Amino acid sequence: MKKINIIIALLLSATFVMAQEKGSVLIKNGTVLTVTNGTLENTDVLIRDGKISKIGKGLSTPSGAKTIDANGMYVMPGIIDAHSHLALDAVNEATNPVTAEVWVGDALDPLDVGIYQALAGGVTAAHSMHGSANAIGGQCETVKFRYGEIDPDKMRMAGAPRTIKFALGENPTRVHGGGNGILPRTRMGVEHVIRSSFQQAKEYMEAWDSYNAGKGKKGFKGKAPAYDLRMETLADILKGNIIIHCHSYRADEIYMLMQVCEDFGIDKLVFQHVNEGFKVAPELAKWGAGASIFADWWAYKFEVYYSTAYNAAILTKNGVTTSINSDSGELIRHLYHEAAKSQKYGGLTDDEALSLITINPAKQLGIADRVGSLEEGKEGDVAIFNNHPLSIYAIPMMTIVDGIVRFDRENDADDMRIYPDPEEKIDVTHWQAEDHDRCMQNTEFLFTDK
Amino acid sequence: MIKNIKNILILALILTTGLVFGQIPSAESGTFALTNATIETITNGTIQNGTLIISDGKIAEVGTNVSIPQGAKTIDCSGMTIYPGMIDGGTQIGLVEVSSDPRTRDNSEIGDVIPHIQALTAVNPSSTIHPVTRVNGVTTALTMPSGGLFPGTAALINLHGYTPDQMFAGFKGVVMNFPATGRRGRWDRRSEEDIKKAAEKNLKKLNDVWAKAIQYHKIDSATGGKDQPYYPEMEALMPVVRGEMKLLVNVNAANDIKAALKWIEEKGADAILCGVSEGWRVAEEIAESKIPVVTGPVLSNPTRSYDRYDRPYANAGAMQKAGVKVAIRTNEVENVRNLPFHAGFAAAYGMGKEEALKAITIVPAEIFGVSDMYGSIEKGKVANLFVASGDPFETRTQIKYVFIDGWNIPMVSRHTQLYEEYLNRAPGVEK
Numbered sequence: 058m059k060k061i062n063i064i065i066a067l068l069l070s071a072t073f074v075m076a077q078e079k080g081s082v083l084i085k086n087g088t089v090l091t092v093t094n095g096t097l098e099n100t101d102v103l104i105r106d107g108k109i110s111k112i113g114k115g116l117s118t119p120s121g122a123k124t125i126d127a128n129g130m131y132v133m134p135g136i137i138d139a140h141s142h143l144a145l146d147a148v149n150e151a152t153n154p155v156t157a158e159v160w161v162g163d164a165l166d167p168l169d170v171g172i173y174q175a176l177a178g179g180v181t182a183a184h185s186m187h188g189s190a191n192a193i194g195g196q197c198e199t200v201k202f203r204y205g206e207i208d209p210d211k212m213r214m215a216g217a218p219r220t221i222k223f224a225l226g227e228n229p230t231r232v233h234g235g236g237n238g239i240l241p242r243t244r245m246g247v248e249h250v251i252r253s254s255f256q257q258a259k260e261y262m263e264a265w266d267s268y269n270a271g272k273g274k275k276g277f278k279g280k281a282p283a284y285d286l287r288m289e290t291l292a293d294i295l296k297g298n299i300i301i302h303c304h305s306y307r308a309d310e311i312y313m314l315m316q317v318c319e320d321f322g323i324d325k326l327v328f329q330h331v332n333e334g335f336k337v338a339p340e341l342a343k344w345g346a347g348a349s350i351f352a353d354w355w356a357y358k359f360e361v362y363y364s365t366a367y368n369a370a371i372l373t374k375n376g377v378t379t380s381i382n383s384d385s386g387e388l389i390r391h392l393y394h395e396a397a398k399s400q401k402y403g404g405l406t407d408d409e410a411l412s413l414i415t416i417n418p419a420k421q422l423g424i425a426d427r428v429g430s431l432e433e434g435k436e437g438d439v440a441i442f443n444n445h446p447l448s449i450y451a452i453p454m455m456t457i458v459d460g461i462v463r464f465d466r467e468n469d470a471d472d473m474r475i476y477p478d479p480e481e482k483i484d485v486t487h488w489q490a491e492d493h494d495r496c497m498q499n500t501e502f503l504f505t506d507k
Numbered sequence: 508m509i510k511n512i513k514n515i516l517i518l519a520l521i522l523t524t525g526l527v528f529g530q531i532p533s534a535e536s537g538t539f540a541l542t543n544a545t546i547e548t549i550t551n552g553t554i555q556n557g558t559l560i561i562s563d564g565k566i567a568e569v570g571t572n573v574s575i576p577q578g579a580k581t582i583d584c585s586g587m588t589i590y591p592g593m594i595d596g597g598t599q600i601g602l603v604e605v606s607s608d609p610r611t612r613d614n615s616e617i618g619d620v621i622p623h624i625q626a627l628t629a630v631n632p633s634s635t636i637h638p639v640t641r642v643n644g645v646t647t648a649l650t651m652p653s654g655g656l657f658p659g660t661a662a663l664i665n666l667h668g669y670t671p672d673q674m675f676a677g678f679k680g681v682v683m684n685f686p687a688t689g690r691r692g693r694w695d696r697r698s699e700e701d702i703k704k705a706a707e708k709n710l711k712k713l714n715d716v717w718a719k720a721i722q723y724h725k726i727d728s729a730t731g732g733k734d735q736p737y738y739p740e741m742e743a744l745m746p747v748v749r750g751e752m753k754l755l756v757n758v759n760a761a762n763d764i765k766a767a768l769k770w771i772e773e774k775g776a777d778a779i780l781c782g783v784s785e786g787w788r789v790a791e792e793i794a795e796s797k798i799p800v801v802t803g804p805v806l807s808n809p810t811r812s813y814d815r816y817d818r819p820y821a822n823a824g825a826m827q828k829a830g831v832k833v834a835i836r837t838n839e840v841e842n843v844r845n846l847p848f849h850a851g852f853a854a855a856y857g858m859g860k861e862e863a864l865k866a867i868t869i870v871p872a873e874i875f876g877v878s879d880m881y882g883s884i885e886k887g888k889v890a891n892l893f894v895a896s897g898d899p900f901e902t903r904t905q906i907k908y909v910f911i912d913g914w915n916i917p918m919v920s921r922h923t924q925l926y927e928e929y930l931n932r933a934p935g936v937e938k
Contacts, residue, residue, distance in 0.1 A: 170812045177816040335929045339936040355922075356636065356841035358607040367926035374930065387808050390816075394848065397902035403926065449851035449900045471815035 078203075079107025080460030083118045084439065087127030090446070092134055092408060092415050093430035102132055104437030107459035112433055123462070130454065131445055133411065134431050135181025135438030136392050139302075139349040139418035140329050140382035142186060142498065143171045143389065144200055144212055149188030149499040154233045154241060154250045157221060157290035159195035161187050165209035171386040172204045173473045176464035178390040179440030179453040182214060184382075184422055186329075189224035189304035189496040190232040192241060192250040196221045196290065197302065199422050201438070202456075204463050207475060218423035221294065222329075223251070223303035224496075225310040227360050232500055248313050255321045258291030265292075300325040300423055302349070304496060306360040308336035315344045327421045329382070332364040338375035347378045347421040351388075352395035353402070369413060370403020380418035384496060393440075397447040410447055531638050534667060534914035538562045540575040541894065541908075544584035549591055549869050550883040559589055561890040564913030569886055580915075584894050587907060590864075591883050592646025592891035593899070594663075595846045596801035596871040597781055597836030600640065600648050601630035601664060601674075606840060615654040620716050622681045623743035624659035626652050630671045636841050638920035641666040643844040644893035644906045647881060649801075649836070649871075651682050651755065651781075656713060658682050660743060661755055663875055665891065667911040678875040680753035680779065681743060685767045686710045689760050710766075717774060720744035747776065753876070754778045755801075759810065761788035768796045779874055781836070784810050787822045790829035799874045800826055803836035805849035817856055823866060824858030834871035835863070851900030860900065889913070 082104050089097040089112065101116040102109060118124045142148050146164040150156045165185070175183070181202055187195035199217035206212065225247050234242025241247045264282040271277040293299045301318070305311050305328050318326050327347035328334060332355065334341060334348045341348060350372070355364035365371075372379040381396050383389035396414045399405040405413075419429025428436050437460035444451040456464035539561040546554040546569060560568040560576065567576075575581065604611035613629035630650060640648075646666060652659030661680050668674035686709030688702065697705070723741040746752035758767045759782045771778045780786075783802045786793060793800060807819045827833045835850050837843050846867055854863035872882025880889045890913040896905040909916040 171808075174808065174816045335925065336932075338929070339932060343936050353842070353845070356605055359605050362605055362635075363921070363925070365922040365925035365929075367922060367930070371926065371930050387806065390808070391806065391852075394852075394902060400903035401905070402922070403930075447902065449848060449898075449902050450855045452855055472813040473816070474813055477813065 078206075078459070078461050080437070080457075080462070081105045081119060081122035082125060082437070082457060082460050082462070083116060083122050084125045084127045084132055084441065084457075085116075087130045087132035087441065088445075089431060090131060090133040090407075090411060091431040092411050093432060095408075100132075102431060102439065104439070104457070104460040107437050107461075109431060109433050109435050109437055112431060125441070125455065125462075127441055129443075131442045131451070132431070133179070133440050133442070133446055134415045134429055134435075135440050135456065135458065136179045136414045137380075137418040137422070137424075137429060138175070138180055138183040138383050138389050138392060138414075139327070139380045139421050140186055140384045141175075141183040141389055142188070142384070142496070143175060143183060143386060144169050144185050144202075147499060148186075149190040149497065150195055151188070151190035151232050151500040154191050154229060154239070155193040155254050155287065156187075156191050156195050157193050157254075157294075158286040159187070160198070161185055161195055162198040162213065165198065165200070165212050167204075167207055167209050167212050168475045170474050171389075172202050173464065174386065175389040176202050176204055176456045176458075177453060177466070179393055179442065179446070179456055180389055181438035181440065181456060181458045181463075182424075182428060183389070184220065184302070184418070186220075186302065186496075187222040188498055188500070189222065189228040190500045192224060192229045192233075192247050193254055193291070194222035194224055196299070199424065201458055202463060203458055203461070204473075205475070214424065216427075219293070219299040220302050220422065221290065221299050223301050223314070225303060225305045225314065226307060227358060228304065228497060232497075236500070244307075244310050244313070247310070248317065251314070251317055252320075254291055255295065255317070255323075258288050258295055259321070261285065261288040262292040262295060294323060295321055297323070297325060300327060300421075302327045302329050302421075304329045306330055306332045308333040312337055312340060315340065315346060319344075325423075330361075330384070332361045332368065334377070335365060335368045335371035338372050338377055341372070342376040347380070347417075348372050349380045349382045349418065349421055351384070352381050352398040366398060366402040369399040370405055373399070373405060373409055373413075374403070378417050378420055379413060380421055381413040382418070393442070393446040393451060393453075394449065397449075400447065407445075407447060531919050532917040534911075534916050536564075536914055538567075538576055538579040539910070539913075539915060540579040540581045541584050541589060542575070542581055544894065545588040546884055547588055547590050547864070548884040549865060550885060557589075559884065559892075561910060561913050564890055566884060566886055566888050566890050566892075569884055582894075582908060584907075587894050587896060589884060589892055589894050590644065590899055591868045591881070591888075592893060592909070592911065593644050593846050593850075593867045594834075594871040594881065595645055595648040595837055595839075595843050595867070596834040596874070597803065597838050598648045598650055598843050599653065599838075599840045600636060600666070600843050601632075601634050601650050602626060602652065603840045604631065604634055604636065614652055616652065616659060619655035619712075620657045620740050621655070621659055622657040622747070623739040624652055625662070626650050626659055627662035627664070627671045627675060627679070630662065630664055630674060632669050632671065632674060635921050636843070637666045638917075639841070639922055640844045641909055641911065641916055642906060642918050642920050642923070643847070644895065644899055644909060645843055645846050646891040646893070646909065646911045647676050648843055649678070649680075649875065653682075654684075656684055656686075656709065657716070657740070657744070658684065663877065665911050667914055667916060677877045677880060678753075680755040680875070681747050682755045682757065682781075683713075685756050685758040685763055685770070686713060687758075687760060687763055688766075689762070713770075716740075716744070717748065720748045724748050748774075750775065750777045752777070755781050757781045759784045761785040764789050765792060768792060768798065771798060772796065782838070783826070784819065784822065786831070787818060787825035790826045790831060793826060794830035799832040799834070799870075801834045801836050801871065801874065802826065803849055804838050805835060805853045806845070820852045820856035823853040823863070824856060827858055827862055827866070832870060832874065833862075833866055834874055835866040847899045848902065851902075854900060860898075863900070 353366040416429035663678035869882035
């Protein structure tokens with residue numbers, strides 16, 4: 058009986074894998090903004106079985122493929138948001154300054170209508186992150202916006218590198234030192250929490266290494282160290298298997314983490330928000346750390362009071378791999394406009410500005426070999442606009458993920474919820490920016506004052 | 508030696524520009540001639556190759572056949588366009604500095620019925636946010652207190668001046684938060700019954716306050732104000748019930764808008780609807796009422812999860828097309844500088860460039876009763892204007908000059924100062 062159950066389960070999971078949809082589509086006669094290989098006029102992009110198979114002129118439609126007339130339209134790589142909390146049921150495990158063992162991938166919500174609203178802004182992939190309550194937060198998930206699929210597993214971008222959220226400054230010190238009365242209460246304490254965690258992980262790793270080296274040998278009497286998921290995760294950071302994405306604002310704390318990572322031989326580091334990144338741009342460039350920033354948000358808390366909207370330009374011109382993110386269900390709807398602000402503030406070129414929301418976030422997530430530009434062999438993630446995407450008059454018309462049209466302005470219904478909320482009896486109307494600082498979601502109970 | 512001279516020169520340059528202390532240089536007054544410009548007057552079409560004279564804080568002349576007064580500082584605006592200063596019809600600018608820090612928040616006072624609380628009193632002329640905002644061409648903003656039923660009196664301010672009075676732009680209105688039905692958000696876990704009760708209670712309270720204010724006005728009229736006991740809240744509401752002062756009614760959900768329209772008609776209040784995020788649902792009714800609207804933020808999410816994704820972008824245009832007089836606001840503080848982008852999205856999603864530009868210039872000026880001074884480029888109006896490299900809605904457009912009350916505003920803000928200092932930081936990695 059049990060065997061039959063297992064067989065049924067196996068069959069079911071096999072069908073799920075097969076149902077993973079990949080489409081074929083020919084996008085004809087668009088202005089193709091490849092981002093990495095310039096702009097191509099009157100050019101076709103052919104996606105076959107979810108991958109870009111050909112970019113060129115006068116391509117013919119393979120049988121079974123859909124054709125999209127992009128005459129007069131702009132075709133760009135699907136936008137990638139390196140900092141989002143969409144598609145998540147839970148954001149912060151704010152119970153300890155170190156929670157490396159938790160993973161937002163256990164709380165994916167494919168029904169979030171915010172995913173569709175982001176698709177309507179040309180976004181095809183996002184880094185769904187743990188919040189910023191803890192110095193070392195939980196692990197994050199890189200998702201593709203395959204809206205319409207109801208299996209959480211289908212949201213995952215399978216094969217994308219593991220990432221983890223770190224946080225410096227006011228948020229972890231407010232939650233733990235302020236809210237819970239435990240270390241860290243200051244930026245000094247944050248450094249200590251991170252340093253000592255890495256040290257413990259190093260010792261844990263060495264204990265396992267010596268156990269593993271000895272256990273086969275004759276006369277070995279040692280016992281296996283106790284398995285600890287938190288230490289396993291931290292050890293994976295030390296081994297270079299996980300990219301750190303660190304919430305940070307002030308130049309001093311950014312500088313601190315670079316030094317700590319260097320001391321522990323860690324070289325995969327991206328700073329998030331990093332409002333004062335411009336102050337240590339030469340150091341970031343030399344170290345090789347990425348910066349994922351807001352286009353122009355500032356002054357919403359003291360640690361971002363000394364900000365500048367020229368951050369993207371200063372970082373880019375200093376050679377830092379820079380992206381513009383949303384951290385918001387609202388900003389994610391117009392990241393193309395946020396990227397254009399780097400032209401107002403600092404005069405970046407079109408390709409530099411577009412890189413901020415395509416190839417650069419892809420690099421920061423370790424997926425630049427698969428997405429982030431329009432190149433043959435890459436995945437079929439495309440956004441189509443009626444005007445140049447850096448123009449204020451640009452309207453996203455269609456968004457394609459793995460060759461499947463997931464947003465179609467002309468043909469989609471108004472109500473795109475997958476399941477209506479059965480508890481929604483009285484209409485919810487939210488006109489306040491509810492998701493401002495979603496980084497701190499699930500910690501509100503700690504503060505009488507937001 | 509050469510290095511020393513260079514250092515002295517650099518130091519002198521830094522001192523004269525005030526960069527060392529992060530100060531914003533003073534604005535410059537006088538007579539200015541802006542020549543060879545394209546001039547978008549808003550109310551009288553576009554003037555090509557025109558000249559605009561600023562004198563005594565006013566637009567002294569505008570046209571193609573204008574003589575330049577002696578001593579005027581001439582600014583060549585070839586290839587550039589002059590627009591009237593943008594007006595944000597609803598913000599909390601000047602009242603809030605760092606929103607997460609209660610010590611820097613002066614927007615919300617204790618009390619439910621406190622219309623006498625004056626926003627203008629707490630406008631901080633030295634806010635870092637003013638220069639950041641005005642160098643983007645936003646010269647004027649309505650700043651509004653927030654909180655309970657009557658949270659205070661809003662004031663229209665220009666974003667330059669050293670006292671609140673120097674900033675005041677001639678309009679005040681009493682703010683009212685119309686009792687909201689429905690849930691306030693996903694976090695609102697009240698039962699249906701509790702929500703209904705709360706709304707009814709608030710509406711009753713509103714009507715009681717209004718009735719009292721009318722009573723107060725009657726006694727005041729009968730006695731000429733003699734021996735009236737001091738009721739500051741009634742004193743503040745009196746001009747409103749008399750129809751001498753505008754009532755700024757914050758309302759968003761469709762049903763609430765309908766209820767507010769009915770209430771305003773019953774009371775005969777001289778009202779402006781603010782927020783109105785679901786205006787598109789009841790656009791015909793609003794148009795019929797002839798009550799003007801200040802709507803926004805445009806850059807926001809749909810109010811209901813089942814609504815079409817672009818409703819917030821299309822809302823202003825939908826109301827305007829139905830015949831509503833619509834101005835656009837950001838409802839922001841440190842992001843008021845993004846007003847042209849809110850208008851730009853409204854333009855792209857149905858409102859069109861021309862109407863969207865009006866919605867942040869002449870229309871708010873008309874709604875606030877200050878169109879004799881602001882909102883267009885016309886002879887005799889206050890010289891609130893900016894000179895742009897192109898379409899002010901386009902993200903990449905550069906604003907070259909800004910004038911407020913005829914003052915030539917330095918194009919410097921914390922954001923530009925940090926850019927200057929850090930673009931090529933010295934010392935770099937090596938000291």
